[in-house]
Amino acid sequence: MGESEKMSKEEEFVFWLACIQGISSSKKRLLQETFGCAKAVYYIEETGRKSCWFLTEKEKAALKEHQKEAVLDERKRVWEKARKKGIKLTYWTDSAYPEKLSRIVQPPYALFGAGKECFAFEGVTAAIVGAREASAYGRQMTYEYGRELAKAGMNIISGMARGIDAAGLEGALLEGKGHCAVLGSGVDVCYPKDNQRLYQRLWEDGRILSEYPPGTPPLARNFPPRNRIISGLADVVLVMEARKRSGSLITADFALEQGKDVYALPGPVTSDLSRGCHQLIRQGAGILVSPEEFLCDLPYKLQKSLIEFCKNPVKNSNENEIMLESPEKLLYSVLSLEPKNIQEIEDQLSLPRGEIMEALLNLEMNGWIQEVSKNDYIRLK
Known part of the structure; x- marks a missing residue:
């Protein structure tokens, strides 16, 4: 044999x-x-x-x-x-088992993965987590952080939940491959189903991990333990929006126990979605002001790990030189950073609803715009 x-x-x-x-x-x-x-x-x-x-x-x-x-x-x-199906397996004594996970208090016995080199985590990894029912502000800021940190050479990791988790991965995937989602179900089970397109993109160009065997449904009890893997694989954790009682704060707690730095995005003091972040800041978490300032604030060893990438930047395949065709170009011109409803767009352009919907879908798929709430869109570039 x-x-x-x-x-x-x-x-x-x-x-x-x-x-x-x-x-x-x-x-x-x-x-x-x-x-x-x-x-x-x-x-x-x-x-x-x-x-x-x-x-x-x-x-x-x-x-x-x-x-x-x-x-x-x-x-x-x-x-x-x-x-x-292409699902891979590594386990505690296997050479492919991520070294970062072997150092946490409760490493998973086995880890299932999908995607190329799904267990390799040699670079600098940032976990971006937050509320599912995120605000337009939270999603937009998260998207920008995901994109800019990926551009700087970081791997982005999250739980692929709707809202903040998804926005961070979507931004990151515009700037390269290899970003990762850790699921509370089997790697062959997309949850939530709303994120099917993101899930498929991660399967093809990123990584999907889970300690739960293939076929495992997304049971509520699976998600809190899943968060220790997200923080365990991360070098630093960013909490973008979180209520006072939030699963994102569980991830932050795991990160602190594991000796990782935690950062939080401040928001309106009247917003429930920012109370968890403000609580973390009061407890000593770093304050997220801009992606550039965050990168400058990283510990020396993490900055050093990013130097090689800066010397040899990967060419971005989604540069702004991409030419837009009409009606996409026309539709893009009427959008801004302020959310605009599809009815307003229709009134401005006097185009058929079907043509507008097709153009919106094309622009969103190519990363030019984002649907921040039902039928409300903003431009991203």
């Missing part, structure tokens, strides 16, 4: 172990450490299970239940199907 075939066989057992619910990642790592590999864990007998002092009786029963041949065969079929 060749080395690659051995690795493939071990992956099947890693997948089997990763799929067992009711046993934590840390205990799965202990099981693999104790018995040498995931395959050996599958074949342990009653005396072996009894020797696992770190497992509760309920956990031992869960392990025994999953050691049935029919369960393993089913897991093998599921994993083979996932592999054919």
